[in-house]
Amino acid sequence: DIQMTQSPSSVSASVGDRVTITCRASQGISSWLAWYQQKPGKAPKLLIYAASSLQSGVPSRFSGSESGTDFTLTISSLQPEDFATYYCQQANSFPYTFGQGTKVEIK
Amino acid sequence: QVQLQESGPGLVKPSQTLSLTCTVSGASISSGGYYWSWIRQHPGKGLEWIGYIYYSGSTYYNPSLKSRVTISVDTSKNQFSLKLSSVTAADTAVYYCARCPRSGGTCKYGMDVWGQGTTVTVSS
Numbered sequence: 001d002i003q004m005t006q007s008p009s010s011v012s013a014s015v016g017d018r019v020t021i022t023c024r025a026s027q028g029i030s031s032w033l034a035w036y037q038q039k040p041g042k043a044p045k046l047l048i049y050a051a052s053s054l055q056s057g058v059p060s061r062f063s064g065s066e067s068g069t070d071f072t073l074t075i076s077s078l079q080p081e082d083f084a085t086y087y088c089q090q091a092n093s094f095p096y097t098f099g100q101g102t103k104v105e106i107k
Numbered sequence: 108q109v110q111l112q113e114s115g116p117g118l119v120k121p122s123q124t125l126s127l128t129c130t131v132s133g134a135s136i137s138s139g140g141y142y143w144s145w146i147r148q149h150p151g152k153g154l155e156w157i158g159y160i161y162y163s164g165s166t167y168y169n170p171s172l173k174s175r176v177t178i179s180v181d182t183s184k185n186q187f188s189l190k191l192s193s194v195t196a197a198d199t200a201v202y203y204c205a206r207c208p209r210s211g212g213t214c215k216y217g218m219d220v221w222g223q224g225t226t227v228t229v230s231s
Contacts, residue, residue, distance in 0.1 A: 034217030043203055043221035044154065050216060087154060091207075091215045095169040096156040 002026050002090050006099035012107040017078045021102045023088035025069040032092035035064055035073045038101075039084045048073065049091075078104070109133040111204050111222035119198075119229050125191040129204030129222055130184075137162045137182040142207050142214050145178060145189045147200040148224075155200075159207070159214065160187055194229045201226050 003026035013019050023033065031051040036044035046055045048064035051071055061076040075082055083106055088099040115127035129143070136143060144159040158168035160178045168176045177190040191198060205221045207214035 032213075032215045036217075043205075043224050044218075045221070046217045046219050048217075049219075053216075055217075055219065089154070089156075089217065091213065091217060094167055095171070096214065098154040098156070100153045 001095055002029060002093060002097050004088055004090055004097050004099040006086075006088055006102050008102060009100065010103040010105060012105045013078050014107045015078055015080055017107075019075040019078050019082075019104060021073045021086055021088075021104075023071045023073070023099050025071070025090055028069055029090045029092035031066055032090060033064075033066065033071045034089045034091055035062075036087045036089065037082075037084045038087065044087060047086075075104075109206065109220045111206065111220060113202060113204050113222045113225040115225060115227070117226055117228060119194055119227060120231050121195055121229055122193055125189070125194050125198060125227055125229070127189045127202055127204075127225060127227070128186050129188070130186050131206075132185070134206075135182075136180060136185050136187065140209055142209050143178075143180065143187045144205045144207055144214070144218060146203045146205055146218070148203070149197075149200045157189065157191075161209070196229050199227065199229045 005024045033051045035048040038044040051066040052064040065072045085101045085103045110132045112130045119125045142159040145157040160166045175192045180187040201224045203224045205218035207218045208216045
């Protein structure tokens with residue numbers, strides 16, 4: 001299975017901060033990576049697919065990028081509703097696997 | 108808009124079979140174009156993809172669960188289902204159903220619609 005390693009596991013930030021979360025794949029996955037946001041008690045929500053494509057309806061402050069097997073989710077200006085846990089998921093090969101999550105907390 | 112809703116028992120005894128159903132509204136499973144997945148989340152933990160089914164009945168399962176998992180589809184009811192046999196406490200989790208756009212036999216574009224999730228506890 002492809003291992004997805006996210007860092008950091010948690011980050012404390014303030015409203016208006018720029019936040020960057022990284023996900024590293026244990027082997028090449030082309031650009032087949034998705035990012036999800038999950039709030040407590042809720043289902044994950046798709047933010048980004050194919051590494052850098054913004055899902056319809058998702059604010060433009062969210063963006064994704066890639067460099068080899070390293071993928072990055074950036075929130076350009078953190079808003080109160082962005083405090084949540086974020087997961088990456090590789091969609092290149094079976095079985096699909098997720099990162100362990102990054103919790104974005106209020107500083 | 109498309110909505111998914113999981114249903115099934117919240118408590119299952121060890122060694123029994125967990126059975127969940129996902130009802131799809133706002134879209135027809137039989138129209139094709141999407142895989143219909145099950146994902147689970149252990150308490151306080153990350154996400155684990157269980158498997159998916161296409162409207163034709165073709166499936167793919169996570170090898171770690173393959174010996175115990177069956178996913179089926181009922182297009183007449185616009186539902187798909189999950190059965191997980193011989194459950195133990197390690198199968199206690201929130202179970203989600205989700206949809207992913209089909210692309211060459213894969214879910215390359217991620218899972219774009221999710222159910223709210225249903226908690227299943229395995230305990231005697």
